[in-house]
Amino acid sequence: MKFLLIMHMNPALWEKLSEDEQQQVFDGHDRFQEVIRESGEMVGTKALDFPVNTATVTVRDGSVEVAEGPYVPGESFLCGYYVVDVASKERAVELASLIPDAKLTAVEVREVIHDAGAE
Numbered sequence: 001m002k003f004l005l006i007m008h009m010n011p012a013l014w015e016k017l018s019e020d021e022q023q024q025v026f027d028g029h030d031r032f033q034e035v036i037r038e039s040g041e042m043v044g045t046k047a048l049d050f051p052v053n054t055a056t057v058t059v060r061d062g063s064v065e066v067a068e069g070p071y072v073p074g075e076s077f078l079c080g081y082y083v084v085d086v087a088s089k090e091r092a093v094e095l096a097s098l099i100p101d102a103k104l105t106a107v108e109v110r111e112v113i114h115d116a117g118a119e
Contacts, residue, residue: 001085001086001087001088001089001092001111002043002083002084002085002086002111002112002115003083003084003086003089003092003109003110003111003112004081004082004083004108004109004110004111004112005081005082005083005084005092005095005096005099005107005108005109006078006081006107006108006109006110007078007079007080007081007082007099007101007105007107008076008077008078008079008101008105008106008107008108009076009077009079009101009104009105010075010076010104010105011050011075011077012075013104013105014104024100025100025101025104028099028100029099029100032082032095032098032099032100033045035095035098036082036084036095040085041084041085041086041091041095042082042083042084042085043082043083043084043085044082044083045080045081045082045083046080046081047079047080048078048079048080050077051069051070051077052069054068054069054070054071055067055068056068056069056070056071076105079101082095082099083112089109089111092109092111093109096108096109
């Protein structure tokens with residue numbers, strides 16, 4: 001079973017962390033990646049840019065419109081994800097709890113219901 005472990009970040013919260021605390025988050029991701037690589041559960045991971053650098057595309061009545069910024073307004077944003085291949089949802093939740101972002105904001109766990117093999 002493949003699951004997407006979706007990480008969210010709040011820039012205001014991130015900026016309040018000291019450089020040491022921020023480094024602890026990065027180091028935590030390194031340790032997490034080591035765990036899921038060694039277990040064979042890692043499929044892939046991506047980190048995403050800040051929402052200010054986002055282009056949101058909509059098509060209405062055949063007209064393409066592009067707006068600068070995210071589709072969903074707010075402070076927190078999708079900052080990255082891991083794709084894991086695990087035996088159960090319970091294991092995916094267990095892994096999500098190891099991601100440093102779970103201590104700062106949240107990590108969503110969603111089953112991948114279609115996979116075209118693009119990863």
